[in-house]
Amino acid sequence: MTLKQTIQQLPDSAGIYQYFDKNGHLLYIGKAKNLQKRVKSYFNFTPELKANSNLSLRITKMIKQTVSMSYIVVNSEHDALILENSLIKQLNPKYNILLRDDKTYPYIYIDNSQKYPRFDITRKIIKAADIKYFGPYSVGARDILDSVYELCKLVQKKGCLKSKKLCLYHQIDKCLGPCELPISDARYKQELDLAFELIQNKKQLIKLLEEKMFFYAQNMRFEEAGEIRDRIQRITRSEIKSEIDFATKENYDIFVIQNSESRAVIVRIFMRDGKIISSTHDYIQLNEGYDEDELYQRVLLDFYSKEKPPIIAPILVASEFENLQVIEQHLSTVFEKKASIKIPKQGNKKQLIDLAILNAKELLKKDKNSIDTKLLDDLKELLLLERLPKRVEVFDNSHMAGVATVGAMIVYEDGKFDKKSYRTYHLEAKDEYAQMRETLTRRVESFSKNSPPDLWIIDGGATLLKLASEIVDSCGVFIDIIAISKEKIDAKAHRAKGKADDIIHTKDNIFKLKHSDKRLQWTQNLRDEAHRSAINFHKKTKLKLDNESKLLTLKGISGAKVKKLLNHFGTFEALKTLTIEEIGSILNTKDANVIKNIYF
Template sequence: MTLKEKIQQLPDKPGIYQYFDKNGHLLYVGKAKNLANRVKSYWQFTPELCASSQLSLRIKKMINQTVSMNYIIVNSEHDALILENSLIKQLGPKYNILLRDDKTYPYIYIDNSQDYPRFDITRKIIRSKDITYYGPYSVGARDILSSIYDICKLVQKKACLKSKKLCLYYQIDKCLGPCELPVSKERYAQEVNLATSLIKNKKLLLSKLQEKMEFYAEELRFEEAAQLRDTMERIERSHIKSEIDFATNENYDIFAIESSQTRAVVVKIFMRHGKIISSTHEYINLNEGLDTNELYSRALLGFYKDEKPPIVVPLLIGEDFEDKELIQNYLTNIFEQKAQIIIPQRGKKKDLIALAKLNATELLKRDKETLNTKILQEVQELCQLQKLPNRVEVFDNSHMSGVATVGAMIVYENGKFDKKSYRTYHLDARDEYGQMRETLTKRVESFSKSSPPDLWILDGGATLLKLAVDILQSNGINLDVIAISKEKVDAKAHRAKGKAQDIIYTRDEVFRLKTSDKRLQWIQNLRDEAHRAAITFHKKTKLKLDQESKLLSLHGISPAKIQKLLNHYGTFEALKNVTFDDISSLLNTKDAKTIKNFYK
């Protein structure tokens, strides 16, 4: 069936559609209330099938590359929205906009049903009508919590009341001691009220911390003063300073977008009790131009996900978008109450949007000054990459004679290493090929939670490159891959070989660049960081294995028997779950009893 025939035979039902290029690469995933009407709106059927003249340049470019399509029918437009969002996140199509900020932000909460309640942190709803939430906080939640326990005389730990005995916190005047002393609820409530006012008023909290820092400095307690200074900096980091102060206790989540030709930024500001409490932002690469509708949709779907937030508030957005009503209905289901998406036209709400846009503009300006796109553009041109490699994942494996085999993935984004996104894996495979296959497969399986990057770099040669391409294609993922390895000298590829040059492999080319080439150095820098991460994790794992091996030896299991167990079961972790009979069949009943007792 030709593409034209397939389009003309589409059903009048809700669903999602996918466009593919001549190489079978996924270009775009879209949703539709009516598949036939939606897909046909992209095309002009006479005199021949081509892109409709009504389309934007971005969509027209996509349609001109489309040679085939698939579709999936679902029960409703709501289901189509969910499926579309899931597929975009997992597959990263070229013409869709992908937001990577999938964090769940923490809230500070207090359970008022307790006799002597204390504050704690949560990222989920705790089912109780007595819970009060404060937040969300993009950064600094833990610092705010620590600060109020430092200033207020509250029950410091969950276990304190159970002990029925005064502890160090009482002695250093950080707790009223209700565990043993007859502290009235009214007196304790005074401390709770003070803590609540500090949480609600960041300016007041910072002034209290400033006083304490100056006291420590006067007492020559410089280390404690420095710790407080760092705490204050973290608390301030997410705070947008503003003169906007609502007289009433109004709560809003504010979203605004600004863009340049190549980048966009989404700013999120959280107002609680009439004051801005925190903010965050996310940069987006515009590989094929800006789609405001998709960007607002992705931002709202990504932030609220599929779980009711602890605090449900009206949403203020910078401008109208096509799917606003659909997203509002979707969020109504999530919130379990009517969701409100408001586009302010005047007054202080409009001022909040202006503030968000002002910060977005400043963030774009700062991003342009700090982001070195020149080297990224040069690497993209050299390796014929589909996207500018702003986010890169780099893989390496490490082991010692098949022992403590591990894999590591490091992440490079926006000109720096994103160490929070690093991942390490324990591996079972014995050979280099199997190890890389295991590492990459684990990463692909996690795409539904953490979206694909712009580029993969492997520490290896053409064989491992082909392996990666096969794994991605078998999962329907279109992602650029390059590999880098030492050329073989004396039939070996030792890193120590002085004359050995690094070789870059792409799907179609092999490059032997001069050692002074900045593009080679950029790739080498990323490869070396992945190698460092893999070696570090390997050493840590090997040390743990050696310690466990010594402990087993002390219980009468010889090194030869330990090695036999590891050769058979792979890791000590796997050995823990092996049955008594299985160990007996491999060694003997006496050793099996010793090992099972050891792991108990």
């Protein structure tokens, strides 16, 4: 069926639609209250099918590349919105805007139903009768809490009261000692009131911390002084200075978006009880143009996607956007109460929006020099990448004669390695090709939880590059892929001897760059980090296997029998779950009983 025939047969139902190019690559995912009307609005049908002249340059470019489409019918526009957002995160289409900010922000809370309440941190609603929340905090929540416990004589740990005995915290004058001493409610409340004041008034908290820092410094306790200095810096990092004075204790979540030619920045500001308590921002690479409507939808859907937030505040945005009412309806479901999204035009709330816009513009100015974008631009041009490689995942495998086989993925984003996003895998495959297929397949299976990057780099040659491309194509995900390998000399790469040059492979070309070429060095640096990660994980796995083997050997199970078991069952972890009969089918009943007694 041709594209024109598919469009003409679309139902007038709610749903999502997907556009594909001539190679079957996914270009765009959209939602519609009425699929037929929405999709037809992209096209003129006479004298031939072509892009509607009223479209933006970005969408016109996309429609010119579109040769086929598919669609999914759903029950409502709201369902279409949720499905669209989920698919965009998993498939990363070329012309959609993908946000990677999937963080949940921490809150400080106190359970006032306790006789001697104490503060703690949460990222979700606590199921208790009398909870008060402070936040959310983009950074510094733990530092604020640690400072409160250093400056206020509260019950320091959850288990303190259970011991019924005075502990070190009382001896160093950090706790009143209600576990054993008759501390009145009024006396404990004095400490609670001070803690409340410090949490809600950062200036007062920082003033007391600075006094403590200077005290440590004067007493030659420089390490402790340095720790408090660093804590002060983290607490102040998320602050936005403001002279806006709200007469009432109002709460607002403020979202604004600003953009340059190549980047957009999202600024979020959180006001609680009439005071700005924290702010956060994220940059987004504009690969195929800017769509503010789509970006506002993504921002709000992603920020409130997890579950009902502990504090529900009215939402302020800088401008009207498409589907605002649908987003509001969705958030009302998440919040379990009516959500409010407003575009203030005057007064204090408009000043909050202006403040956020001012900060967003400053962030865009600073960002111009924060990352070496010229190098990435050069790479994109050389390798004919579809996207600027701002977020990159690099893969490598490691083993020793087929033992302790592992895979590793490292992540590079905005000029630095994102070590929190690194992943390692225990592999069952025996050869290099199958090992890489297993590693990449497991990464693809996690796209629904952790969205795809801009670029994959594979440690290997053209064969592994082709494998990676086939895996990505089979699930419809949009990712640029390259590989880096050693040039073969006498059919060997001589990695350790350094006698072979590195080659960069793309789908259509190979590049033999000079050693001094910054683009090659950048790629090598990422490959070497993946290699280091894989080797380190292999060593840890091998050590654990060796210890397990020694344990079995001490109990009379020979090395040959251990190898036979691993060849059949794969890992020691799998071995521990087997029955005596299953183990006995490979060895004998006596050995099976010995092994079972070791692990149970």
